[in-house]
Amino acid sequence: MSSLSLKADLLLYGGRVLTLDPARPTAEALAVAAGQILAVGGEEELRPLIAAHTQTLACDGRTILPGFVDPHLHLFAWASHFCGTDLGTARSIPEIQGLLARDLSHISTGDWVRGYSYDEFFLAEKRHPTRRDLDLVSLDHPVILRHRTGHAAVLNSAALRRAGITQHFTPPAGGSVERDPLTGEPTGVVYELEKFLRTVLPPLSSHDFTAGVKQASAELLRQGVCSFHDASAGNTLEDFALFRRFNAEGLLVSRATVMIGIDALPQLVDAGLAPFSGDERVRLGSVKIIVHESRGTLYPEPDELAEMVWQAHRHGFQLALHAVEEGAVCAALNAIEHAQRRLPRADHRHRIEHCALCPPPFVDTLVETGSAVVTQPGFLYFYGDKYAAEVDPQLHSWLYRTKSLLECGVQVAGSSDCPIAPLSPLTGVQAAMTRRSRTGTPLHLQDRLALRDALALLGCWPIWSCLIETS
Ligand SMILES: [Zn+2]
Structure with missing residues (x-):
């Protein structure tokens, strides 16, 4: 426990504090000062840290965990998901079309429609949607769906046109464009083209x-x-x-x-x-x-x-x-x-x-x-x-x-x-x-x-x- 000369701004008591410190794995109370943990210990032990300004909070036996540290996430990509249509729960292509159509009414004609987090494995059809599926959502708006992994995307015909992905398009190294085996036309499904697509899509406002x-x-x-x-x-x-x-x-x-x-x-x-x-x-x-x-x-x-x-x-x-x-x-x-x-x-x-x-x-x-x-x-x-x-x-x-x-x-x-x-x-x-x-x-x-x-x-x-x- 740290010095008792500092007083707590906040004291949590009556809880089950899991410290993750093998020397003292659990405690009943926890004191915070200036945004940092001041002490963990028994209620009696931490009582001297209470001052007139201290806020005390009874935890009624609830568990208190140390804060989590997430060593790998993508904040700005996540932030942009809040501005598009979340398709993570979609279980079929009609469901994807329905979710996109719902959000379409808020988007001005000609502006991009952005869907995120679809995964063909979880769709009843067990395949990626195609440009034709997305053309049914809109022929005027460019529509782009990002795969859950970020390693694939699907574009409708308007989006393919804007991106210049035609029959003669050569993808950058490492990327590929799926094509209809009979006509050679892009199906709308592209792989590892995220860097290129970012140059095509206008940034969010x-x-x-x-x-x-x-x-x-x-x-x-x-x-x-x-x-x-x-x-x-x-x-x-x-x-x-x-x-x-x-x-x-x-x-x-x-x-x-x-x-x-x-x-x-x-x-x-x-x-x-x-x-x-x-x-x-x-x-x-x-x-x-x-x-x-x-x-x-x-x-x-x-x-x-x-x-x-x-x-x-x-x-x-x-x-x-x-x-x-x-x-x-x-x-x-x-x-x-x-x-x-x-x-x-x-x-x-x-x-x-x-x-x-x-x-x-x-x-x-x-x-x-x-x-x-x-x-x-x-x-x-x-x-x-x-x-x-x-x-x-x-x-x-x-x-x-x-x-x-x-x-x-x-x-x-x-x-x-x-x-x-x-x-x-x-x-x-x-x-x-x-x-x-x-x-x-x-x-x-x-x-x-x-x-x-x-x-x-x-x-x-x-x-x-x-x-x-x-x-
Ligand atoms: Zn990552």
């Missing part, structure tokens, strides 16, 4: 975007997420400045650490910004690189990836490598290993984001290179049925591992990846403990965590991977 940020920020607070690491690969120094501005304007309540995309690394270096510079409220975070495997090809290809990783590593930055597929995880680990061999750094805290499939040899490399895994236990709940159907059961023991990685000495942290999945840290805790999907499908139950570890996964272990142990 400042009013709408700010309102979205406010809503996302309120939601973080409501669900107890005190600190987060924004993991957007498109982040530049301008985005970092935007986070700072939103914080200065009082719109960001939680503390933010902001990753910067690899493309903006020269910008960082030229500006002379040191890793993790900023202040306690908004700090610069790791350098983000997306590594993905599509039809057996890796993007970026291994030599290019090694060079990107080397540049961030040699400038002293923490790396966050998005890697889902086995080949991508392998390439990401190879690149870290290579950089570490060239220039060993003792406390780099490089991270593999997602690490969805992690076979035993990768675990050894994670340990040898001192790299962390930032996983998404909530995916097991929200998308577990899809994994159960699509991932070979023999690989389930490698899927979104937690306990088995921890036992091998790997640093693991749990995140939401919101808006790829709902924020809900409590669902993350539940999924880490049960490893069951929404419908109860089990996914390698041997990897379940006990309650205290599941809370730590989303509460205090991310502190290491976000390098915020001093604040």
